[in-house]
């Protein structure tokens with residue numbers, strides 16, 4: 001099999017939650033560009049969801065969209081069954097939909113805690129369970145890819161519920177990787193840093209000051225990530241090229257997580273070495 005064929009997703013069907021906007025939208029279209037048929041789940045953005053369906057069908061692939069609030073966790077097994085039947089099976093599950101609230105730890109209400117856990121964790125668990133059962137029954141060596149976050153690896157103040165939810169996704173994914181490995185099903189996470197989407201758009205912060213501060217700490221280009229920066233990782237993990245990768249995470253953060261709080265700038269002898277060339 002050629003290297004090119006290893007990334008070919010023809011004949012494969014993917015279910016992507018949160019496929020109407022942001023990273024999920026980019027991955028949905030990216031998988032279709034590699035030959036996959038794609039079903040998306042969204043919560044409210046119907047026009048955007050329809051546009052994704054149109055973009056995928058214009059590539060000659062089949063596409064479906066279903067409106068469903070993933071916080072309604074009791075209905076998730078039925079959602080998986082409906083999607084499986086409508087699409088004629090499923091090879092790839094991408095648990096992408098997620099949400100977060102920026103608020104101090106002692107201001108977190110049961111409502112924001114529960115909603116974060118329901119969408120970011122419970123939905124991931126229940127859909128993975130329902131889809132994995134079908135993959136196993138159908139002898140499908142499927143793929144489960146969970147959108148976690150760098151916040152699942154290192155905490156950020158003001159996001160205790162979000163951090164906890166993504167940490168849970170990390171451990172859940174490793175657990176499933178072990179249990180589903182014998183069936184040839186891989187389970188991995190993608191951990192973005194800050195990617196330019198609408199998530200976090202409602203955070204009550206000084207956006208301009210934050211952007212300047214944050215970008216100064218991104219080794220790779222001093223910029224936020226773009227949706228396109230996440231698509232290749234999803235294609236790799238969904239494809240035959242990723243057949244022997246499981247229980248892993250791919251961090252897409254421009255290198256932010258590589259760095260501890262640095263001290264080199266406090267060494268006058270070395271100050272500006274890289275830029276001044278001396």
Ligand code: NAP
Nearest residue numbers: 018020021022023043044045070097098149194195197199
């Ligand atoms: P986004 O732009 O806000 O898009 C979120 C998507 O999820 C939308 O399609 C939305 O549907 C859907 N969604 C949200 N809540 C839902 C619910 N209850 N039921 C069904 N669908 C729901 O988010 P994003 O930035 O692309 O983030 C995607 C994933 O990456 C999330 O898991 C997020 O935690 C993770 N992540 C993102 C970043 C980042 O900087 N962007 C960083 C780290 C991790 P509607 O369009 O209908 O609302």
